Amino acid sequence: MFRERIHSLWNPECYHGWGKNKKFFEGWYYKIISENQEHKLAIIPGIAMDKKGNKQAFIQVLDGKNLEASYHKFLADDFKPTPRKHNLSIKKNRFTENSIEIDLPNLKGKLQFKQRNPWSSSILSPNIMGPFSFVPFMECYHGILSMDHEIEGTLEYKNKKLSFDNGRGYTEKDWGHSFPEGYVWMQSNHFSKPGVSIKASIAKIPWLGSSFIGHIAGVLIDGKLIEFTTYNGTKLKKCSISSKEVCLEMENKKHSLYILAKRKEATSLAAPIAGFMDARIEESMNAQIEVKLTNKKSNIVLLEDTGFSAGLEVAGNFKVLLK
Secondary structure (H helix, E strand, C coil), X not given: CHHHHHHHHCCCCCCCCCCCCCCEEEEEEEEEECCCCCCEEEEEEEEEECCCCCEEEEEEEEECCCCEEEEEEECHHHEECCCCXXXXXXXXXXXXXXXXXXXXXXXXXXXXXXXXXXXXXXXXCCCCCXXXXXXXXXXXXXXXXXXXXXXXXXXXXXXXXXXXXXXXXEEEEEEECCCCCEEEEEXXXXXXXXCCEEEEEEEEEEECCEXXXXXXEEEEECCEEEEEEHHHCCEEEEEEECCCXXXXXXXXXXXXXXXXXXXXXXXXXXXXXXXXXXXXEEEEEEEEEEEEEEECCCCEEEEEEEEEEEEEEEEECHHHHCC
16 A cells, blocks of 8 residues: 555556545546537546545536536445556446546446646656645645547437547546635636647645645646746736636746636536535636736747636635735
């Protein structure tokens, strides 16, 4: 168990819950959008354990087009991760970095992912959490498995065949015991130019009896990931949230980032609190994200575009994030 947990530190796609028996959750988030953006699904497999040690496996499906969500509950023994690599099965459902196989009552099929773009990794910064990856008491950990990739395959959804050939996907994950008290999360990889992707989040982070506002953003452009994080010296200049939009401004020594996200109608999803999936959050898959990325030294605008089919969550006590 110890070796598996150490291995997962530098391999965030892998299961982190070896030896965990209570107050723990782990979930993988697969966002899949068809080529014409007509079909929008998020598929979320995971495991949840409450304070008393009660456990359940689950697969949650978000239908962004029809604003519907379904929660499929399984026995904890049906959750079968593979040591030292991401190869997870929940009964007849299988999830890896490069594929998913789904066998649910209203959703069946197989998808392949090609040309994935994971977050950068190094010995001291294994993934998007950076050095916080090694802190043992964090409320929630986060990992980006692919900022953008191509999809191949077909799903049968409610007796209709949906083609995802040449579609675009995004994959991330979370683990710990609870989502933050207040947070904003957004992501889109549907810009006017293929291969561009943005992910940004702001959250209240508990820390040694106190708390701080953490921020993480990444822009994938021309095959390069430009990172804006709390630990790389990025400053959060602005965070405003209304019923219609979210505006964020960040900058570090090299770049500045302006984001204006237009909120759309959202769908309720189950979320973890103290390990179990008893909380509720609202997520839209139809938001729009206006982005302006500037090289501060040359004053050249590297990206000024709008991303569609965007995932957007504004959750909990978001007022603590305002700046």
